[in-house]
Amino acid sequence: MHDLIYRLLMNLGLPVELIFFIWAGLMFVVISLVGQVAVVFMVLMERKVLAWITQRKGPNRVGPWGLLQTVADGVKLLFKEDIMIPGQDKFLFTAAPILFFAPTFVIYALLPFTDKLLGLNLPIGLLLIFALSSLSVVGIVLAGWGSNNKYSLIGGMRSAAQAISYEIPLVLSALGVALAAGTLNLKTIIESQNAGQYGIFSWYWLSILPLSFVIFWSSSIAEVNRSPFDLPEAESELVSGYNTEYTGMKFALFFLAEYASLFGMSVLMVILFFGGYYSPFGGLLLQKWFHINDPILLEFEMATWLIIKTYIFIALAMLIRGTLPRLKPDQLMGFSWKFLIPLSLVNILSIAILKLTWIGTGLKTIQAGPFTFVVPYIVAYGVLAIVLFLILVIFGNIFKRKVISRIQLQQRTV
């Protein structure tokens, strides 16, 4: 399809620069459509999943099975009054939703949805994605400041603190993948996962980086402000957090961007840890089992696998939202700084050891097998145990107090 369109444009006899612009426009439309449609379905899916958890039916009035509910909500938001209260910083208040919205959609241009459906195949794709995703917090902070509302301000400050804390473990755990694959290019990362011939078992979530995956997953949930890390919009104390004062389309932009960033993060996780667009049996099924080599059909298969995997993780995020209470800010920070960051450092150490041993044996990249992770992790957990022991010795008192409170809990006779 890719080649077909490109050849068609070439045959029209247009200048190369114009073709480039048309091509860029086309890709933009396709990729942003992917994002929009994904978000529309995610909103409905979230409402349905939460309804099922709480034994309700969820939206079922607009369209068959409530399919058009999100569209109706979108139209409603478009026509709503845009309320500005006195004392707001007009410029920041208006700029904030755009600043929050734009980076989350730009990320889509860097994600390889299939082999060819990829806006930009950059050698530093992973780095750029993290750079962009950390930009979106600026929008939240400005929304908190520009709203002239104390709840919003607290929400914005919380969001800044959260972003600073959770970006570190997020990047460090993704760095493990980059180390293992030897590249920051997302397509190469996918290919190197597929190179190990064990399908689902040679993907990075199990073969090399189970710990990385857990760290990445928990910090990505925090990064996209979802429950139990949804402190910036904690409705029990902050009403609606940073978007309390927003109405109409400005609110819709926040709403859209939140889901879009969840989708983007899930896609990224699938790419880094779950073999991207390849099937769980290694390679592509159409090619492997049915010997079909039609490029368009193969593209479709790739996109299908990626979407299926992504939506599994989105569904898991929704289940978590329906199950867990919210953390407190100090617990949130503590979880990141005291637990995730030390763990991800140890994790990187283990990957580095693995990489060195592999280079020692003369291989350029790590050939992943089902149990590749065993050797480095024995070493790494040994280091971790020593570090923990030292921490216990040095800061023993803090832990003692905690342990005692746990014991008291068990002894209670209520």
Added chain:
Amino acid sequence: MATTATNIPQQGVFLEKDIDTNDMVVNIGPQHPSTHGVLRLITTLDGEIVKNIEPVIGYLHRSKEKMAESRSLYQYQPTIDRVEYLSSFFDHYAFVSTVEAIAELEVPKRVQYIRMITMELNRITSHLLWFGTFLLDLGASSPMFYAFREREKILKLFEDLTGARMMYNYYRFGGVIADMPEGWLDKVRKVVDEFPDRLDEYEAIVTKNPIFLDRTIGIGIMSAEMALANGVTGPSLRASGIKLDLRKTNPYCSYDEVDFDVPVGNTGDCYDRYRVRFQEMRESLKIIRQAIDKIPGGDTAELNKRRAAGDETANEMDLQIYGKKINLITYKPPKGEGSTIVESPRGFLGCYIITDGSPKAYRIKWRGASFSNLSVLAPLMKGLLFPDLMAIFGSIDVILPEVDR
């Protein structure tokens, strides 16, 4: 330029100098998702830390006490439901039994047992609603729906019995308005039998959740002295380790004939208050089960059969639903005064009535448990984090209509 050189701060100067910070005053409420009604909390925040908190009440004042002076006691009775709408059987019991005490009306045993069953069922519905909203305050949305699912079943029982789901208006001076519908006790038994499983379900999803434990254990520790000094009663007091339950200490309404325990906590933190209320639901089930077995006359269907068969023993005083036939609308209690305190789901619910021989009350005074329980919020909150405010406020279970009346 020389001036710019002097303006460059030396290393460390910025940190040594005090940064000018102001406390932020946040006006939480009157309209806020977590204030359980219309409570205004003037909160002084230092970042996320709560420095001071000042509850402002009175947004829901409906002059319930003054209303009683302009209408007859019977006409006043339906409005009592609105004093505390989540457990209005208790309001009615306090009111009705005060009038009964003034007029020295005898209450049949069957009525006492019906009142006991309804009050304990009502305690469960009230605690269920508290459970849902408390978890909602902690940020978990699903337990609310589970709690409402069970609450719905009990509300259905109330609907069968009284015709209303919230404003029951079922008790009368010396009795209840009508006997139980036939087969009602079996329905109660069915709900009561399947309820412990549901409680176990809640415990499985909530009580063992590490985030829940981290957010409640050691938060808002209310010492016994603090609780007594602020007049805290009910489960919140018992969570602090004081075993004070009016059903045990001053048994009313045949509570001395049933066997139950009074759950007590020992530290008085949010987790203890949670556990005490949870255990109370189990104890209430125990009471209801015994009351169903012991109720004089048994199910209404049997009683009616006995009466139809001409059995004279079925018409004795203890099996009636009215002690004495009185014309309710113009009922004139004798001149006097009396008071009752009931152990409501939130604590001591008191009613004090002075009558002057006319159908109206000369003066009625309500004592709501929530009012004094709310007063402990400010001392509990000092120095804790902003989200703890909602956890503590949820855990002491305040309902605003009872505060303002």
